[in-house]
Amino acid sequence: MADLDDGDDRFEADVLVIGGGTAGPLAAYKAKAANPALKVVLLEKANVKRSGAIAIGMDGLNNAVVPGFATPEQYVREITIANDGIVDQKAILAYATRSFDMIRELDDWGVKFLKDENGDYDLKKVHHLGTYVLPMPEGGSVKKILYRQLRKAQVLISNRFMATRLLKGADGRIAGAIAVNSRTADILIIRAKAVILATGAAGRLGLPASGYLWGTYENPTNSGDGHAMAFHAGAELTNLECFQINPLIKDYNGPACAYVGGPFGAYTANTQGARFIESDYWSGQMMLEFRKELEGVKGPVFLKFDHLAEETISEVENILHKVERPSRGLFHAGRGTDYRHDMVEMHISEIGFCSGHSASGVWVDEHARTIVPGLYAAGDMASVPHNYMLGAFVNGAIAGKDAAALAGSTDLADYDPHDVETERARVRVPLNNEDGLPPNQVEYKIRRLVNDYLQPPKVTRKYEIAQRRFAEIRADLPRLVARDAHELMRALEVHSILDCADMAAAASLYRTESRWGLYHYRLDYPEQDDANWFCHVQLFKDEKGAIALKKRPVDPYVVPVEATQKDAYHRLRIPTPA
Amino acid sequence: MPFAENPSEFPVKIDHDKCIADKGCTVCVDVCPLDVLRINPETGKAHMRYDECWYCLPCQLDCPTKAVTVTIPYLLR
Numbered sequence: 001m002a003d004l005d006d007g008d009d010r011f012e013a014d015v016l017v018i019g020g021g022t023a024g025p026l027a028a029y030k031a032k033a034a035n036p037a038l039k040v041v042l043l044e045k046a047n048v049k050r051s052g053a054i055a056i057g058m059d060g061l062n063n064a065v066v067p068g069f070a071t072p073e074q075y076v077r078e079i080t081i082a083n084d085g086i087v088d089q090k091a092i093l094a095y096a097t098r099s100f101d102m103i104r105e106l107d108d109w110g111v112k113f114l115k116d117e118n119g120d121y122d123l124k125k126v127h128h129l130g131t132y133v134l135p136m137p138e139g140g141s142v143k144k145i146l147y148r149q150l151r152k153a154q155v156l157i158s159n160r161f162m163a164t165r166l167l168k169g170a171d172g173r174i175a176g177a178i179a180v181n182s183r184t185a186d187i188l189i190i191r192a193k194a195v196i197l198a199t200g201a202a203g204r205l206g207l208p209a210s211g212y213l214w215g216t217y218e219n220p221t222n223s224g225d226g227h228a229m230a231f232h233a234g235a236e237l238t239n240l241e242c243f244q245i246n247p248l249i250k251d252y253n254g255p256a257c258a259y260v261g262g263p264f265g266a267y268t269a270n271t272q273g274a275r276f277i278e279s280d281y282w283s284g285q286m287m288l289e290f291r292k293e294l295e296g297v298k299g300p301v302f303l304k305f306d307h308l309a310e311e312t313i314s315e316v317e318n319i320l321h322k323v324e325r326p327s328r329g330l331f332h333a334g335r336g337t338d339y340r341h342d343m344v345e346m347h348i349s350e351i352g353f354c355s356g357h358s359a360s361g362v363w364v365d366e367h368a369r370t371i372v373p374g375l376y377a378a379g380d381m382a383s384v385p386h387n388y389m390l391g392a393f394v395n396g397a398i399a400g401k402d403a404a405a406l407a408g409s410t411d412l413a414d415y416d417p418h419d420v421e422t423e424r425a426r427v428r429v430p431l432n433n434e435d436g437l438p439p440n441q442v443e444y445k446i447r448r449l450v451n452d453y454l455q456p457p458k459v460t461r462k463y464e465i466a467q468r469r470f471a472e473i474r475a476d477l478p479r480l481v482a483r484d485a486h487e488l489m490r491a492l493e494v495h496s497i498l499d500c501a502d503m504a505a506a507a508s509l510y511r512t513e514s515r516w517g518l519y520h521y522r523l524d525y526p527e528q529d530d531a532n533w534f535c536h537v538q539l540f541k542d543e544k545g546a547i548a549l550k551k552r553p554v555d556p557y558v559v560p561v562e563a564t565q566k567d568a569y570h571r572l573r574i575p576t577p578a
Numbered sequence: 579m580p581f582a583e584n585p586s587e588f589p590v591k592i593d594h595d596k597c598i599a600d601k602g603c604t605v606c607v608d609v610c611p612l613d614v615l616r617i618n619p620e621t622g623k624a625h626m627r628y629d630e631c632w633y634c635l636p637c638q639l640d641c642p643t644k645a646v647t648v649t650i651p652y653l654l655r
Binding site: 046047049050051052055056160182183210211212213214215216219220221251252253325326327330331334335434435436438481486489490 | 580581608609610611612613628630631632633634636639648649651654655
């Protein structure tokens with residue numbers, strides 16, 4: 001290599017996992033378990049002990065496929081219908097058939113699931129058709145349990161490193177990644193035979209209605225770095241126009257958790273306290289009805305508990321105020337909101353990319369492989385729809401196992417030193433600038449424009465204006481200033497956020513129909529158009545480095561869906577008497 | 579400094595009498611997903627350095643001496 005005396009740290013691994021939240025730890029653990037001789041490195045922007053979407057735990061499994069309650073085929077059918085048919089069923093089935101074994105493995109590790117008096121899993125119905133929600137009454141301990149397994153398996157953990165670009169060999173294989181330390185700004189070059197991306201959602205795309213950059217629905221560490229890295233490495237991203245938009249507690253911007261409250265009798269209501277949707281399960285169709293009610297004369301929308309018995313409310317509080325977003329109790333107390341006599345005001349979230357709840361992300365097949373040889377993706381950033389936490393675990397495990405097999409039978413690819421030079425130069429710019437633009441200001445501007453122009457309902461002209469504004473901001477990026485390593489991380493995240501904003505705009509403009517309820521509701525193309533758009537939209541980088549798009553046919557279903565069921569999710573609104 | 583000052587209230591507060599960062603503890607700094615906490619070399623105590631709080635609570639929950647209090651950021655309260 002030509003650049004051996006540049007002062008950068010170098011490291012060689014067999015399997016490199018980028019992101020230590022939910023999918024990442026399982027990927028690293030399973031790779032190591034499959035072949036203990038491999039050197040498996042888990043790189044994390046924060047600290048694996050408390051990172052990612054489940055940093056403070058999770059209140060339940062939202063997609064548990066448990067014998068006696070549902071079959072994998074039923075689950076595949078429900079997720080197909082919920083996504084208006086645009087799914088790769090093989091990948092969903094790969095998840096569904098492994099779902100129960102993963103639950104039992106987590107149970108063995110010490111994760112506590114709700115069980116009935118016979119010791120059987122006690123599932124609850126939240127979805128429109130089937131029963132898939134398994135509460136975790138002590139779900140706050142999930143990360144600690146994962147961390148213990150990683151230590152036991154001797155996975156090498158590197159905290160406070162932000163991966164910024166992937167490296168590839170001349171033959172197109174993955175060769176590793178470049179990362180920057182968020183405390184020292186030191187650059188690390190990691191060579192690896194297989195790389196698994198698990199960087200979570202693009203959660204800092206839209207701006208929360210509060211205006212606070214960090215008050216996002218997603219853990220704001222998840223700034224879409226993986227989406228950007230995959231794009232620049234030549235992977236395909238799919239259905240990015242299928243935005244994530246969630247129903248949340250207004251201002252607090254955390255989940256209201258009808259999934260938790262629903263089985264106890266709580267429900268989403270309008271200002272009259274009346275139900276208006278049949279199912280509180282998050283889907284684009286549900287969000288469209290939610291938005292109509294929110295903006296209408298019966299708005300805003302609330303989560304209603306006040307009709308429930310005292311002991312039920314205490315039990316709900318005991319879950320909602322302890323796991324996933326435990327500061328929720330503090331928020332309610334500050335406003336004097338008590339579930340016993342107050343409904344909780346709700347709102348809709350800012351937009352993002354997150355396959356955990358929608359269907360967009362880096363395209364992967366049923367082995368969690370992207371189209372770049374040796375590059376995998378799993379969790380909220382990969383394309384398996386309605387993944388949630390359990391999907392991240394299972395698909396992380398699938399990726400880890402497949403990557404271990406690959407790493408055991410291949411050698412390291414040689415990266416191009418020129419690519420490292422280019423990236424080092426990009427990373428160093430904000431530190432070298434003495435005057436210019438602070439990252440928080442540039443980020444605020446991008447995300448405010450995302451709200452102004454990209455938030456559905458989508459309008460073509462607004463999207464075109466957004467693209468022009470984004471191009472102007474892109475020209476500003478070389479003027480970003482970082483006064484320390486921490487601000488450098490923020491500046492590099494701004495690059496990812498802008499990449500994601502551009503991708504969201506391009507993908508949305510390409511699909512000239514409406515689909516997935518509110519997620520892709522285009523006012524100038526208001527109808528679903530199966531004749532032209534019953535397909536995935538694949539986004540990728542062309543030879544000139546620009547965003548390109550193409551259609552990808554939906555593979556033949558492995559689980560047939562009856563014609564009578566296909567529009568079940570389009571019948572969510574409760575009819576009102578004339 | 580090339581930037582204007584733009585003050586904001588810090589959502590994370592540290593009780594200096596309880597904080598044992600001067601004895602080598604870095605728990606809150608380690609567990610913060612947003613990496614906004616640091617140890618002040620002058621006081622030897624933890625403090626919030628960057629206003630980038632997700633009000634997620636690991637700093638408060640994991641602190642061995644209960645020195646950390648998180649409030650909901652003012653804009654959301």
